[in-house]
Amino acid sequence: MNAVHSTQQPVAHAASELLLEVSALNAWYGAAQVLYELNLNVRRGEVVALMGRNGAGKSTTFKALMGMLARRQGGIRFMGQEISTLAPFERARRGLGFVPEDRRVFTHLTVTENLEVGRQSDRHWPDGSEALNWTPQQLFEFFPNLGAMQDRPGGQMSGGEQQMLTVARTLMGNPFLILLDEPSEGVAPVIVEQMAQMILALKAKGASILLSEQNLHFAGLVSDRAYVLEKGLVRYEGSMAELAANEAVRKAYLTM
Amino acid sequence: MDFSALLSQLLNGLAEASSLFLVAAGLSLIFGVTRIVNFAHGSFYMLGLYIAYSIVEHLMGSMGAAGFWLGLALAAISVGLIGAVVEIVLLRRIYKAPELFQLLATFALVLVINDAVLGYWGAEELLGRRAPGLSGSIDILGRQFPSYNFFLIAIGPVILGLVWLLLVRTRWGVLVRAATQDREMLGALGVNQAWLFTSVFALGAMLAGLGGAVQLPREPASLSLDLRTIGEAFVIVVVGGMGSLPGAYVAALLIAEIKALCIGLGSTTLFGIPVSFSKLTLVIEFLVMAVVLVLRPWGLMGKPQATSRNSAPVEAPLRPGSTHFKWLMGALLLALAVLPLLSTWLPYASVLTQDVLVTVLFAVSLHFIMGPGGMHSFGHAAYFGLGAYGAAILFKVLTMPMPLAFAFAPLVAGLGALVFGWFCVRLSGVYLAMLTLAFSQIVWSVVFQWEDVTGGSNGITGIWPSAWLDGTRYYYLTLVLVVSSLFLVRRILFAPFGYSLRAARDSALRADAIGIDVKRVQWLAFIIAGLFAGLAGTLYIFSKGSISPDAMAVGKSVDGLVMVLLGGIQNLLGPVVGASVFSVLQDSIMRATDYWRAVFGGVILLLVLVFPQGIAGFFQQLAEAWRHWRARAAVKAAALPRTLEKQA
Amino acid sequence: MTLLQVRDLNKSFGGVRAVDGINFDLHEGELLALIGPNGAGKSTTFNMVGGQLKASGGSIQLLGQELVGRRPRDICRMQVGRTFQIAETFASLTVLENVQMALLSHHGKGFSLFRSARKMYRDEALALLAQVGMERHAERPCSELAYGDVKRVELAMGLANDPKLLLMDEPTAGMGPEERNDLMALTKRLVVERKMAVLFTEHSMDVVFAYADRMIVLARGRLIAEGDAQYIRNHPKVQQVYFGTGKTFEHEMAQQQVQV
Known part of the structure; x- marks a missing residue:
């Protein structure tokens, strides 16, 4: 897997290909402010890790990026357009795909039906080229496990299979950018490994991913750049390699 | 009863079942997706019948037979459109309000729609035309059976099949089924929930409208259909299992057939005892529901309900009132104490206040199990009624002295709560609510039919307090008992038992794991609530002198719900405020206009939209904002002198 | 043994x-x-x-x-005490009241109807919270806590029955x-x-290998x-x-x- 990582160069795109541009984002849970003036951006073809305890x-x-928090403020530009006033479903329709940390599979629906819920029409980049579009058939090839259980209800799948299904469900929306929340959390090591392989494979297909992660090692395997959050503030940003080398930051905000 | 009579009754039951199923299916769909218990669903049924009447009258003149069938379809579609408008204009604004708040809004709709129908179609019953081509009857084993009934028998399974196909075979159906589990996730996947909800609500309303419309040749349109239908539809949905359409059909069939059998059997003798089965029809569906829920807590074909993802904000911990608040309460109490002395200037005030006090006690007892207990009772009037009838029977029939009757009557209600509560606490959520409703219906129909003891529909009269407790003294007795009851309830909530009760509500799993017997806690709470509701009933009857079954009908239970929700369920003062506002509003509006229901419903809708946290909840929020603001002002004020010092 | x-x-x-x-x-x-x-x-x-x-x-x-x-x-x-995979606490009670509740139940006082619970087993509850490092948060509602803190409260409750x-x-x-x-x-x-x-279940192998x-x-x-x-x-x-x-x-x- 490390070998794959080293040969995989980030797909080079001009600065105009800035996919997501977040400026001065603030968010609250009830009365408590949890995000302060957050700035971050993701370019096309990048895998960016959002790290922190x-x-x-x-x-x-x-959640703020998806518009799922009641109280938030600040700018979110996606593909060059301001989306911060849009409802969650409108953001999803613009091509922002969200994979929640707690899976949230529709347990009474079969695998195929779960995918159907996520289906959106094919997308094209502004330059006219086709985006990374998926059909159920392609997803079943990409996730052979799911292909073998197309009619199984989500509730009868193991945790790892559910994890894959949530990703596949989001991919059915053909997102320009995938938001992947804590992919390695709460699953067996063997599944964590599969998740890492999957992210690398998606990256190889040209997908852009913003993922949140606590596990530096995991993030190091899959990402190009990282932002480190602490108490709602961005404390550090840089390439994954720089972060791995920066012991001070690691000790202060990640403490492995 | 011979075989042909039996067969004819069974076929009748089948025909009856179809309409019931249509209404229940719509109700079930709407609940599944939006989590709204739509009280107005019976009103949609009623509207379907009225609209069908008018359209068919209009079209049959010009189009003949085709006009009849087109009229039924148009009526159903119109009701669907009305449903869509209701969802867009009203419900969409309150999906984020606490659970059950939508119930309040739909109940207000019941009132508004009822008066709208009264205004447009008048109070007269309207009987529609016979179905062209199906107006005759078919001979079955020598009995005449209306041929239209065969159309009715067919339409239930047909619609069941169509809706089932819609749910299983279409993308819309997949989305609807996904929405029943996690609607927030649906939004994050790019699905516009708003339109999904609107379409589900419209479809549900349309099914109810169709259920009403097809009854046109059989049943006269009347203003009492809304509440009667919603009661039956609730029962069917619960017996079948929430969210299960086949379950709803089976339940509709079961109940319609059992009812038909009861009518068919009439009065017979069983083991030498005369039994009137036809009288049983008033209560049989509730008996069936009670039995089913006790044996299968999630209905015949239902599944245990997953906790919905869209829960209301968590209640804040209870805090003792501030000093200001205690002073305010003291002043209020003083004002209530001197009120009778002002009778020269305010002759009506103490009469109204006495009513308000009794209502407050009733609402507080309901809030005790609904709020801190988390058990939504739709049948709390039963305990009010048991207290009142208990007093009346002890006093009049058993000729007990008034003080003794007064003392024992609340215990009668407590005993009722002891028995019913044992069953109810075994369920949760909507199922528990429905079982409470079933028990209260059973009590009501016993009272209604046991004429020798309860006086039947005439009720009991001439129940007055002893001379030494009359008039102003009775006012003070009421004041003292109500105020000390409120104090006692508050005390219980701050005692370990109150902690246990809230703990059991917040997490039964955790409560059980730390050794709390959840069911017993809830059972005791149920009994306590029953006792206080019984006391309210007792106070009521000795102030009015008479009682009829109306005082404990479903309407009274709903009134209690409205009061608790109006005041704010997460607030101890909520039921007090809610009951006061409710009684005063009702009293003043009822005297002002014939269309009091519409006005009252309108006021409730307005309150729901303006105060989604309830009235008391709203003022609590205001108070918190004020405290917050003062705290910040104080910090600034404290900071100021220091900066000045620095400058100096 | x-x-x-x-x-x-x-x-x-x-x-x-x-x-x-x-x-x-x-x-x-x-x-x-x-x-x-x-x-x-x-x-x-x-x-x-x-x-x-x-x-x-x-x-x-x-x-x-x-x-x-x-x-x-x-x-x-x-x-036997326990914690749950998804922490289960009483969201509408304060941190202190949560632990007090566990103690009240352990001492068979859960049905006491009239005495104010505010002062009952308060010191014991605070001592348990101190053990898990949560005494500073005693008066906060459980619903407001960070997830890790909720787990500590749960642990304190699990310890209440000794x-x-x-x-x-x-x-x-x-x-x-x-x-x-x-x-x-x-x-x-x-x-x-x-x-x-x-007895514990765990996915984090660092935790398992270090502590089990x-x-x-x-x-x-x-x-x-x-x-x-x-x-x-x-x-x-x-x-x-x-x-x-x-x-x-x-x-x-x-x-x-x-x-x-």
């Missing part, structure tokens, strides 16, 4:  | 064997980790010991007394590495101080391995069904070994 504001950032 | 003895325990859900005849012992003063892939039957086993699920067969004995067939509240009275056996279902799920170590170090200390035993005295591995409802860290890590079957190649966590393991 539990409660640092990673999941909150994702 | 053997505290818990599990023999031939099994559980079927509609014909599917979720737990299939497992045996294990737990000794006083021991931290035993139950690991395995998601859906292996860990939570099911847990819920059978805690009484939340009734075993289909087999026996679970605590100091010679049978637990199978008892309700959770009776098992609680036998001094347990001999503490069941912890994924105690560090959703926590950062530092919080994980804090909580498990605390647990380890409590085990020594209180002479109790802990022994571990048992479940896969598809069967117990496939039992032993210490060294043995489990090199067990070929465990590697195959659970660890995978181990690439995603060997880094953490290296770090852990330096610390321990």
